[in-house]
């Protein structure tokens with residue numbers, strides 16, 4: 001009844017014919033793929049479309065068809081299976097226990113000899129030596145038994161290897177066509193994605209397999225493989241020489257660039273001094289009132305209350321001076337991060353090339369453990385607050401750069417176009433349109449930068465920056481748990497205080 | 513002729529735009545082999561935005577460009593103020609070669625002499641409605657009080673009094689579109705470029721704004737390039753209309769010419785359902801008086817007389833009150849033609 005009243009309008013929609021495009025995509029054996037891929041697209045399921053080529057050739061098929069991710073996945077998985085197989089067939093499974101037994105027997109034999117000599121000389125130790133030797137012999141016997149037991153489990157490995165291998169091929173054969181269909185869909189959008197059957201890819205894959213499989217099998221199944229397979233056969237001298245060369249380079253650069261480094265130090269120092277005058281040297285009640293009022297004016301009454309509470313915590317626990325020193329440190333670091341980071345972000349949002357170069361550098365800045373660059377920083381700038389700040393900047397600047405670039409890229413091009421159409425200059429568009437629209441992203445970057453700066457205070461204190469970091473460090477040295485946690489919480493409160501004040505300004509604008 | 517040339521405000525000569533990385537190769541192939549849009553897409557992966565477009569707009573005209581979605585209207589209008597660089601061709605605006613303007617001169621021209629309304633509004637979301645409307649003036653460096661005065665005035669022109677201190681996101685789509693219109697008017701430009709400014713509005717407001725806009729452009733003597741996908745709108749507003757298809761201009765003419773004399777089937781399809789009553793004039797359908805053979809009972813001396821420039825609508829009114837055919841006259845009152853009732857009916861149907 002319902003069918004009658006509602007004719008199926010989709011029935012008459014003409015089918016699109018993809019066979020030409022699938023044929024172009026699949027290259028060799030295209031008839032088969034036209035059939036299977038169309039069927040997959042029609043039913044959304046694989047039905048029972050076994051891909052025999054994938055089933056038989058495994059990873060080689062993946063490579064020839066350009067499914068490289070799949071190739072690596074299955075190569076590694078099949079290697080695991082093959083290693084089990086190899087262990088089962090020719091592996092020396094009891095080898096390690098056997099070696100142990102051998103050693104025990106040898107010790108026992110030595111002891112027996114000793115006991116024999118002692119017995120001849122009439123020493124008292126003869127008896128105990130003999131006893132120990134007997135125990136050792138028993139242990140050796142046990143080890144031999146275990147070794148034999150282990151050796152007799154070869155069929156377990158064999159079966160595990162076979163089962164795993166078969167399952168892998170089953171899975172590949174079963175899902176190959178479906179994955180290939182996905183590849184086809186992706187290829188339609190981007191013709192640079194690999195398509196067709198390529199002899200070249202197949203050759204590469206075979207070379208990889210020929211090298212990888214025997215070596216791996218050998219390494220894992222033979223009980224004592226040749227030395228050069230286990231350890232990379234290189235001379236230790238490479239390492240020491242390179243390290244020495246770098247060391248020399250650092251020394252020379254530090255010497256040559258003394259003027260520059262001193263200049264940077266002086267610049268940073270002056271910012272630090274100014275802030276220190278304000279926050280550290282001024283009487284604490286003045287600073288407290290100043291901070292609360294700023295929080296209130298710039299952000300909101302809630303932030304002001306939070307600030308007051310945080311300051312109370314810091315004050316009552318006697319961490320006032322240390323906290324202010326840390327705030328100065330972080331404030332200066334964040335200031336430089338923003339000062340340098342936002343223009344860099346703007347540049348990277350304009351220039352695809354510059355960003356391509358900068359991206360790995362940014363990754364590096366975020367992933368290298370700070371301890372690594374603390375060393376050159378000390379070489380160039382010595383110890384104290386300024387190198388502490390520099391280390392913090394390296395660590396904390398990437399987010400503000402990235403998010404500025406991201407925010408600017410996401411500004412709708414239609415709005416920018418309108419500004420261009422009304423004759424705005426590039427500068428005006430940047431300041432009046434793009435930066436305001438990118439503000440939420442930029443502020444997220446600033447927030448990240450501030451929080452990351454504060455997480456660096458402990459590390460910075462390693463190279464002589466004072467403040468809360470030093471408190472934590474001392475606590476660490478004396479395993480003073482309570483002290484460490486109190487100082488740690490103070491770091492948290494400082495971070496939140498700074499962040500809320502800076503964010504508050506923009507939060508308020510958005511609420512309007 | 514010379515006078516005419518001086519009066520031409522916008523002129524495009526053989527403008528082409530091909531989008532894509534291999535645009536210049538594709539352009540070369542188009543020039544040497546004359547391949548079409550489909551071949552360009554297939555062989556070069558490039559999209560033809562506009563193809564060999566030439567037209568000129570005279571001072572005070574409302575020049576409508578009409579075409580289906582994707583026919584290249586937005587692309588075309590963006591060439592006039594060089595928001596898009598043509599792949600080849602020449603562009604003249606207000607007597608200057610736009611392609612030869614220095615960046616500063618181009619900015620100057622955009623800021624002072626061109627107003628633009630965008631299909632997708634493109635308002636600045638972080639500025640109030642007032643500041644959006646005042647944006648062109650701000651770019652020009654006008655004082656704040658002047659900016660406020662002008663923006664208030666142009667907001668009231670589009671019927672948005674009282675919304676000046678809101679943000680665009682608080683307004684409906686149609687209201688935002690009107691803010692866009694107010695913004696274009698605020699800079700008091702010589703040339704208005706309007707990309708489907710009324711498409712998002714409901715019919716009533718649209719009509720109202722169309723009327724307002726016509727009056728305004730008449731009175732302020734602005735030259736307008738008006739994009740629309742609606743032939744009714746083009747006919748209502750346009751002094752002349754260009755019809756686009758697949759990036760090409762297939763016909764340019766007055767509304768009457770387009771309706772009575774469509775250049776090809778594509779245009780004919782468009783005009784089929786358009787009412788011809790106000791577009792076709794007596795002089796188009798009249799039979800010259802010398803060739804007219806009165807049939808029985810007809811006496812041309814008894815016929816009502818009307819100017820040959822009246823439209824069919826008017827002719828119907830006249831013809832219903834008499835049994836005689838209608839006689840048309842020229843400016844000096846001499847009889848020039850005759851419109852019989854049969855001829856009138858045919859004219860209503862065919863537009864000619």
Ligand SMILES: Nc1ncnc2c1ncn2[C@@H]1O[C@H](COP(=O)(O)OP(=O)(O)OP(=O)(O)O)[C@@H](O)[C@H]1O
Nearest residue numbers: 531559560561580581582583584585586587588741
């Ligand atoms: N930036 C671009 N890159 C590539 N192709 C584009 C670009 N802009 C427009 N096109 C193409 O140019 C053609 C014309 O587009 P245009 O936006 O001018 O159409 P339109 O007539 O304004 O349509 P609508 O009425 O839908 O707004 C379309 O085929 C479109 O795909």
Ligand SMILES: [Mg+2]
Nearest residue numbers: 585586587631
């Ligand atoms: Mg458009």
